[in-house]
Amino acid sequence: MPEELLLEVKALRTYFHTARGKLAAVDGVSFDVKRGEIVGVVGESGCGKSVTAQSVLRLLDEKHDVSYEGEIRFAGSNLLELKQRQMREIRGNEIAMIFQDPLSSLNPVYTIGEQIIEAIMLHQKIRRKEAVRKAIELLRLTGIPSPEQRVWEYPHQLSGGMRQRVMIAIALACEPQLLIADEPTTALDVTIQAQMMELITELNRKLAMSVLLITHDLGVVAETCQRVVVMYLGQVVEMADVASLFARPLHPYTIGLMGAIPRMDSDRTQDLQAIEGSVPSLLNVPSGCRFAPRCAYADEQCRQHMPELKRDAASGTMVRCWHAGTLAEAFEATEAAIATETSEAAERAEEKGGVQHAIYP
């Protein structure tokens, strides 16, 4: 079967019209999601990943003064050209979304059953009785124990993880082709996070549903996604499949994000690396490469000229950096050094007879 494109975002620009002028929160973003694929969108807060996700569903139209440029192709039609009425047919039905905070994503005055039934009956003409049965089925599918009783409980009677499962059940109500998950695990504790991601990957496999996963957690991306889009200040800075991204990150921002993940095999006495500074405001976008002010490797060229998104010959990764090739080699060299160091340490420890204690003091 040829790999079919489900969602294709082409040169998307999302502008907010504010009192201080027209701000491009998303500035020329292109990526695609194939059928049955999980694509991760990674970046710090304020890099435009949520705005990208909400642009796909055109959710910003309701609340803000926004305009779009570019194209969002979904199953043949350009979503940016649809009228609100047609857009409502897509929302929840073809593309569903789950939000960051499961605590406030459910209406406290209705039972979870009523909310799932509402979601079902919004797009499907079926009898209420049928919808009730389907709601219970959905709860069972998302792994909620004794769904027959849970279905008539109010959101406050459920734990955070349960509520996120309910949110997923609501999102699945009309069997969407694409699920947009906007930081679905941020508000949950670590063990529940793992369960949630497991559930999402399982549903992706079972229902052949594509997932666009918005996250700032590279660990989650490494475990679940097939491809990754790294965003910085409204632009795509790197785009690759997971294996090559982690083996050979090209953009200094990606390398920085990886440096910020605690690792089991690194030297524990060293401080965790962080990227200096924070994402600049959209009001004063730096000229040249947008990451240059925070980049340790930036030179005059970086500060003057914006690099284009180019394909790296070795790995096929798309990257927006003038020094991509040289940096990747440096990264690989240090990785190799760490690897030999750890294996040497392991050997030494083995000689002493306590491998685990030596590596993980």
Place this chain on the structure above:
Amino acid sequence: MEKAQPSLHLAKRKRAFGNRRRGLLKRLLASKTASAGSVLIIVVAFISFFAPWISVYGPHEVDIVNRLSPPGTEHWFGTDNLGRDIFSRVMHGTQISAQVGFTVALSVAILGLVVGLYASMYKWLDQLLMRTMDALFAFPAILLAIAIMAALGPSVSNLIICLIIVFIPSVARIVRSAALVAKEQTYVEAMHALGASQTRILWQHIMPSTISPLIVQSSFIFAEAIIVEAALSFLGAGIPAPMASLGNLLADGKMYIYNSWWMTLFPGFALIISVLAMNLFGDGIRDLLDPHVRQGKGKK
């Protein structure tokens, strides 16, 4: 076994709902102000409903021979300058006041809800509606009411229309602000993401969170409407003269207050009780429905 299940859950749901309602009633009775208010409301409602049967004399029965007779066994509250029975007139007056107050409170609640909700949803409509409401709000209630009554002419239904116009802004504002808070909740955004229409979101998901402030405000408007109605009648711009409204009774008594105090005292007392009942009830309801007030009380 499988087939029995849905009805079982339905029963469970109904029971849960019943429990919640009983809980609310219990809490209502536990609060002193609310229960005092409720008792007074029941008394006032009883009197105004059964006024024609309780009183021996009609409210318009003139008895010139026994004019201005003090309270006694024959006329419990005495008679007025035309010999009409004050007891009967007070009861009929309470009836009219309660009718006006109830009709006004109910209509204002419904209209204010619609205006407030739609104002919260669309920006241009918000400007239009809320600026109109501001303009209405800028006038003192009595002055505005007199102006409207002068334009419409005196009658009970015109008075009700006039009071509705006067009181809509306060309800519309409260509903709007509650709706604006609810609108920012993630569950409203989630409903948009599910493809629900604006109208559906407005009535199904935003409206419920405006209900408790609406109920509280309406009970205060009930009381306020009674006062404004009495004031208008007292000034001669309210309910037309021969009818026994509390304001009319007070206006009649004004001339004779030095020698026939009963003509003023009893209607005044009836007015106080009706208004107090609604205010106590409103206070009690607010304490019940507003979790912030409830928490504050718990700490004390």
